[in-house]
Structures are given as structure tokens and as C-alpha cells.
Amino acid sequence: MNTKSKSELKRLEDAARAGWLYYVGKNTQDEIAQKLNVSRQSAQRLVALAVSEGLIKVRLDHPIAQCMDLAERLKSKFDLIDCEIVPSDPADPSAITGLAQRGSRVLEQYLKSEQPQTLAFGTGRALKACIDELPAMKCPHHQIVSLVGTMMSDGSASPYDIVVSMADRVKSKHYPMPLPVLASSVEEKNTFHQLQPVNNILNLAKQADVTFVGIGHMGPRSPLLVDGFLKQNELDELTQNGAVGEVISWIFNEQGQLLDSSINHRVASSPISVNSTKPVYGIAAGENKVSAIHAALQGKLINSLITNEFTAELILKQN
Amino acid sequence: MNTKSKSELKRLEDAARAGWLYYVGKNTQDEIAQKLNVSRQSAQRLVALAVSEGLIKVRLDHPIAQCMDLAERLKSKFDLIDCEIVPSDPADPSAITGLAQRGSRVLEQYLKSEQPQTLAFGTGRALKACIDELPAMKCPHHQIVSLVGTMMSDGSASPYDIVVSMADRVKSKHYPMPLPVLASSVEEKNTFHQLQPVNNILNLAKQADVTFVGIGHMGPRSPLLVDGFLKQNELDELTQNGAVGEVISWIFNEQGQLLDSSINHRVASSPISVNSTKPVYGIAAGENKVSAIHAALQGKLINSLITNEFTAELILKQN
DNA sequence: ATCCTTTATGAGCATATGCTCATGCTGTGG
DNA sequence: CCACAGCATGAGCATATGCTCATAAAGGAT
Numbered sequence: 001m002n003t004k005s006k007s008e009l010k011r012l013e014d015a016a017r018a019g020w021l022y023y024v025g026k027n028t029q030d031e032i033a034q035k036l037n038v039s040r041q042s043a044q045r046l047v048a049l050a051v052s053e054g055l056i057k058v059r060l061d062h063p064i065a066q067c068m069d070l071a072e073r074l075k076s077k078f079d080l081i082d083c084e085i086v087p088s089d090p091a092d093p094s095a096i097t098g099l100a101q102r103g104s105r106v107l108e109q110y111l112k113s114e115q116p117q118t119l120a121f122g123t124g125r126a127l128k129a130c131i132d133e134l135p136a137m138k139c140p141h142h143q144i145v146s147l148v149g150t151m152m153s154d155g156s157a158s159p160y161d162i163v164v165s166m167a168d169r170v171k172s173k174h175y176p177m178p179l180p181v182l183a184s185s186v187e188e189k190n191t192f193h194q195l196q197p198v199n200n201i202l203n204l205a206k207q208a209d210v211t212f213v214g215i216g217h218m219g220p221r222s223p224l225l226v227d228g229f230l231k232q233n234e235l236d237e238l239t240q241n242g243a244v245g246e247v248i249s250w251i252f253n254e255q256g257q258l259l260d261s262s263i264n265h266r267v268a269s270s271p272i273s274v275n276s277t278k279p280v281y282g283i284a285a286g287e288n289k290v291s292a293i294h295a296a297l298q299g300k301l302i303n304s305l306i307t308n309e310f311t312a313e314l315i316l317k318q319n
Numbered sequence: 320m321n322t323k324s325k326s327e328l329k330r331l332e333d334a335a336r337a338g339w340l341y342y343v344g345k346n347t348q349d350e351i352a353q354k355l356n357v358s359r360q361s362a363q364r365l366v367a368l369a370v371s372e373g374l375i376k377v378r379l380d381h382p383i384a385q386c387m388d389l390a391e392r393l394k395s396k397f398d399l400i401d402c403e404i405v406p407s408d409p410a411d412p413s414a415i416t417g418l419a420q421r422g423s424r425v426l427e428q429y430l431k432s433e434q435p436q437t438l439a440f441g442t443g444r445a446l447k448a449c450i451d452e453l454p455a456m457k458c459p460h461h462q463i464v465s466l467v468g469t470m471m472s473d474g475s476a477s478p479y480d481i482v483v484s485m486a487d488r489v490k491s492k493h494y495p496m497p498l499p500v501l502a503s504s505v506e507e508k509n510t511f512h513q514l515q516p517v518n519n520i521l522n523l524a525k526q527a528d529v530t531f532v533g534i535g536h537m538g539p540r541s542p543l544l545v546d547g548f549l550k551q552n553e554l555d556e557l558t559q560n561g562a563v564g565e566v567i568s569w570i571f572n573e574q575g576q577l578l579d580s581s582i583n584h585r586v587a588s589s590p591i592s593v594n595s596t597k598p599v600y601g602i603a604a605g606e607n608k609v610s611a612i613h614a615a616l617q618g619k620l621i622n623s624l625i626t627n628e629f630t631a632e633l634i635l636k637q638n
Numbered sequence: 639a640t641c642c643t644t645t646a647t648g649a650g651c652a653t654a655t656g657c658t659c660a661t662g663c664t665g666t667g668g
Numbered sequence: 669c670c671a672c673a674g675c676a677t678g679a680g681c682a683t684a685t686g687c688t689c690a691t692a693a694a695g696g697a698t
Contacts, residue, residue, distance in 0.1 A: 016381035020417070027408070028683090030684080035410070040648085040685090041648055045646095047685095050379075055379055055381045056377060056378075057378050058376070060335060060375060062331070062338075062339075065335065068339040068340075105356075109356055347653090349653095349654075361676085361678085
């Protein structure tokens with residue numbers, strides 16, 4: 001195992017020397033070639049060898065390094081298109097200010113595009129905070145479409161109406177979904193979905209160039225409960241059946257599989273369709289969201305993630 | 320002075336991100352540009368900034384045989400506790416970048432210790448460069464103490480204030496010595512040394528777990544001359560009396576014996592006390608330092624050495 | 639010694655990088 | 669509100685780098 005031949009050792013030593021001259025001494029490969037008396041190409045190979053053999057260790061001395069590293073690990077573990085980790089405030093690891101900033105930056109990327117883009121949105125506090133961070137822009141060529149019903153069951157507007165406040169800020173054509181979040185029956189849901197305008201919106205959503213959703217957890221402060229879409233006893237039942245979280249109101253278990261529950265059958269939201277080319281960002285952070293986020297990643301309900309350092313660490317610790 | 324404006328911090332953060340993507344993530348600058356949403360040139364600038372701000376630390380992990388051999392020979396010849404030889408750049412054998420890197424690595428060893436350590440420092444460019452290579456750490460349990468006065472004779476701060484910049488980086492308790500390097504008279508020196516705080520510092524220094532000093536040479540570019548502590552005629556006189564170098568301002572001859580000169584009597588630095596258990600590192604390299612280093616080793620003014628290949632060879636050639 | 643396999647080498651090219659310069663933007667003081 | 673200094677930006681170019689491929693050298697088996 002550790003039996004390197006003499007010539008290999010020699011070669012490694014040359015590689016070390018070349019690597020040193022390159023990275024520490026800031027020589028060009030031509031200079032190294034001269035000094036070690038080899039051709040430029042060989043010098044290049046030696047430098048590459050030094051790197052691939054791990055003789056050269058690079059490290060970044062900045063708080064961000066940890067975040068970048070976590071992002072990379074999450075990306076490879078869950079096969080994500082993108083993963084953005086923001087530093088967390090140790091005093092308040094659930095704070096969403098950082099997330100909002102980063103989220104708005106990602107959002108801005110798409111809005112800046114010359115090509116007309118279709119952006120789809122779920123709902124929730126984190127998303128709302130992202131929108132609030134957006135600068136005013138003029139983007140009449142883009143389309144903004146809602147994935148979830150934007151009415152309460154009594155017909156009043158939903159408290160986190162992402163699509164409207166967003167469109168207001170960036171002047172894009174927008175499509176709020178004129179439905180309650182939860183239909184009162186499966187039949188009602190089907191009826192709604194067959195309406196021409198609703199059908200149109202659902203199709204748009206399916207083709208969105210990028211999607212942003214929040215991730216809700218189950219528990220006493222679950223958004224579905226707090227916002228009055230579910231009653232305590234309904235929530236309890238879901239939890240007993242293994243529910244750990246929800247994305248655009250679709251409730252899923254620890255593996256990220258949608259629950260076969262009567263409530264899920266009445267969810268009026270756009271169906272979840274995640275492929276590997278169009279990013280579907282989940283935005284969420286906080287200790288109580290860890291299982292939900294982990295499950296969503298596991299079940300590929302999202303393929304991109306924006307969270308914070310604290311949460312990222314916990315997600316990676318989940319088996 | 321550590322008050323960076325918000326936009327500067329933001330810029331540094333971007334630089335860190337770019338540096339990470341470039342060196343750790345092996346992205347091209349084009350890819351970085353895309354990911355950070357800036358132009359390719361800006362990405363290039365960010366990477367360069369990360370390097371120049373010292374956010375990127377490179378190190379070589381390979382025992383280069385030649386260096387190991389030189390180190391071994393020096394160690395046995397001069398009975399050293401430790402000896403570190405770094406490869407030299409044939410084109411610039413006096414370059415201190417390599418030394419600095421290695422020095423900071425040694426330093427880091429001590430800083431990483433759980434046990435509270437007392438570290439003592441001389442002054443000089445080489446030491447300063449070591450400090451600059453150190454990563455930011457939190458070491459409130461260690462103590463950093465200066466061996467030499469950190470004022471110029473007019474009371475202004477010394478240009479290479481090792482202890483303060485070091486403590487700044489590692490957050491340790493530190494003791495700069497509130498004295499001029501050279502007292503104006505023996506009496507003044509004695510008065511200073513009897514001051515309670517100064518006495519305390521001198522005691523701390525005596526018990527230091529590890530000591531790092533630069534090694535100065537005599538000659539037209541002698542640090543004592545360049546930094547204005549000695550006048551040309553004083554230097555000439557010292558040289559005539561056999562001076563070849565200095566360590567924390569104590570001037571010594573070819574055998575490493577302190578000169579019995581009026582100047583040495585006025586040196587306000589901590590007395591040199593080298594035993595065989597606590598390392599006292601000399602850090603220096605370059606052709607014109609060879610005699611000084613050799614003498615310091617001979618006279619046991621240091622018991623550990625960090626230098627480069629080129630210098631090490633010349634030291635061994637001295638009779 | 640000869641032939642064959644394996645590995646190293648350098649030419650040439652496509653791409654990446656670093657740098658300079660002209661331009662435009664921000665922000666400050668009149 | 670305007671003028672101007674200072675700084676950030678992106679185009680363009682010279683240079684450095686990484687990679688592929690054809691060829692040469694080295695080593696091994698017969």
C-alpha cells in the first residue's frame with residue numbers, strides 16, 4: 001500500500017517542488033519548467049499531480065467558507081441544481097432576514113433576464129420576505145404565476161399573497177390562482193380545476209422556468225394551522241399518519257412521499273412536478289423545519305434549496 | 320481600524336465566495352461570474368482580492384527529501400529542538416513567503432493547544448509575515464508577550480508591531496512592551512525594567528512556552544540601521560568590534576557571544592534565556608543573513624530554526 | 639537481439655486568465 | 669442643480685494554462 005517505487009517518490013517530490021513554486025512562489029509554469037529543467041508541459045503535469053495527489057491544500061479563511069462547504073455537501077447528497085447557504089445569526093438561527101436577502105438575489109437573476117421567464121410561487125412568510133427585499137424593477141415581459149389558491153375559504157384574499165405583491169413590485173403579468181387553498185370536497189376541487197382560466201394557470205405553472213416554494217412543518221405553529229386551513233384535530237390525524245411537512249399545501253411524510261389522506265385529495269394547489277432541469281427552490285430555515293426540509297429533499301419535492309448554516313448542519317445530520 | 324464599512328464587508332464576502340469557488344470548487348472565472356452574477360472581469364478581480372486579502376491560504380504537504388536532509392543535519396550539528404527547511408525559489412532565495420507559511424504553521428500548532436500557552440515574540444519582517452499567514456482563530460486562553468520595546472524613541476509605535484497584530488488575529492491576551500527598543504542610558508534602562516508592569520512582562524517572557532525571533536544582520540541593510548535604531552557610525556563601530564548579527568536587538572559576534580558594548584548595555588529587550596526544553600525559534604533566510612544565523616546557532620541564542628534550503632546549505636558550509 | 643506493450647514527451651490548439659484603457663457611474667461639494 | 673473627482677465596469681488583447689494527439693523512449697518477454 002505504502003510501497004511507492006523510488007521513481008514514483010522522485011516524481012512526487014518534483015511535483016511537490018513544482019506545486020510549491022506555483023502556488024507559494026507564484027511562478028508561472030514556464031518558470032518552473034526552467035527551474036526544474038523540464039518542458040513546460042511536464043511542469044504543468046507536475047503541478048496537476050501535486051494537486052491531484054493532495055499535496056497542495058487550499059483553504060479559505062473567511063466565515064463564508066463553512067457555508068460554501070455545507071452547500072456543496074447538500075448539493076451532492078440530494079442531487080440539487082442549486083443550494084444557497086447563508087450564515088446564521090447564532091442568537092437567532094431561525095431568522096429569515098438572511099434567507100430573504102439571498103432569495104431575492106436569486107430571484108433577481110431571473111428577473112434580469114432579457115428572455116421572457118415564467119416564475120411560479122408558493123406561499124409563506126419566507127417567500128413574502130424575499131419579495132419584500134426585491135428592488136423595484138420593470139419586467140413586463142415576465143410572467144408570475146401562483147401555485148396555490150390565493151383565497152381563504154370565505155373568498156377573502158390570502159394574507160401572504162406573494163404573486164400580487166411581487167407583480168406590483170416588478171410590473172409583470174401575473175396569475176393569482178382564484179381558488180381556496182383547500183376545496184371542501186374532491187368534487188369541488190375537480191370542478192375548479194376544469195375551469196378554463198384555472199386550467200390555463202396550472203399549465204403555465206407546469207412550464208415555469210423557475211419555482212419558489214416555502215416549506216411548512218407540522219406542529220403547534222404549523223402554517224396550515226396558524227393560517228386556519230386546518231383544524232387542530234385534522235393536524236393531529238395527519239401527524240399520526242406520519243406527516244412531517246408540506247409544500248404548497250401538499251402534505252408529505254418523512255420520506256417526502258405525499259400522504260394518501262383525504263386532505264391531500266382536496267388540496268387545490270398545482271400538482272408538484274419537479275424535473276432536473278428547471279430549478280424548484282425551497283426556502284426555509286429553523287430547527288422545527290429540519291425534518292420537513294429533509295423530507296422534501298429526500299422525496300425530490302424540491303431540487304434547489306435556500307437555507308441557513310444552522311439549518312443546513314442539522315439537515316446533514318439527519319440520517 | 321477594524322471598522323470596515325458595510326459595502327467593504329460585502330465585497331470581501333463576495334471575494335471569499337469567488338475564492339472558494341475558484342480554488343476549492345475548481346470553477347473557472349466565467350462560471351463564478353455567472354454564479355455571482357457579475358462580469359468575468361469582476362470575478363477575476365474578486366478572486367485576486369481574495370488572494371491579496373489573504374483569505375486564501377495555500378500549503379504544501381510533502382516532506383521534500385532534500386529539505387528534510389538539511390534540517391536533520393542542522394539539527395544534529397547545532398543540537399536544535401526543531402529545524403524547518405522550506406524549498407527556496409532559485410530565482411529569489413531571500414524570499415520570505417515560504418518561511419512565513421511554515422512559520423505560521425508552527426505557530427498554529429501552539430495556538431491550537433487546549434493548554435494555555437505563553438508565546439513570546441521578537442520583531443522583524445519575517446515574523447510579521449508569519450503572523451500575516453495565520454488564519455483567524457479564537458485563542459483567549461493563550462498569552463502573547465513582546466520581548467522587545469514596541470515604541471520608537473519618540474514614543475510612536477514600532478512599524479512591525481508583532482504582538483498587537485498577532486493578538487488581533489487570534490484574540491489572545493497580549494503584552495506589548497511599553498518601552499523604546501534602546502534606552503538612552505543604562506540608568507534609564509534599569510529604571511524602566513524596575514517598573515512593575517515591565518517587570519511582570521519580563522517574567523512572563525522568561526517562562527514562555529515558545530519564543531519566536533527574527534535574526535538581524537549587520538551591514539548596509541541591517542534592520543537596526545534601516546529602522547533608525549542605530550546610526551551609521553555606531554553600526555560601523557559595532558562591526559569593527561566583531562558584530563555579525565542581532566537577536567531582539569542584542570548584538571553578537573561570530574561566535575554568538577553578546578558584545579560588551581555600550582549599546583548592548585542600553586538594549587531594553589528581555590534578556591536572552593535559552594534552555595533546552597522550550598523552543599526558541601529563529602526565523603530568517605537570505606545570503607546576507609548566513610553569518611548572523613550561523614553565529615546565533617553557535618552561541619545558542621536560539622535552539623530552533625526556520626529557514627530555506629538555500630540558506631541552510633550556506634550555513635552548513637560555514638566552517 | 640527483436641518485437642511488442644506501456645509510459646513519457648512535446649507540438650499545437652482551444653480556452654482561461656490577468657491586465658490596460660476608455661467609459662460611465664456615484665456621490666460630494668459648491 | 670451642476671460640475672468634478674474618484675472609483676467601478678467591461679471591451680480587447682497578450683499571455684498562461686490545460687488538454688489531445690502523434691511520436692519517442694523505456695521496459696519486458698520471447
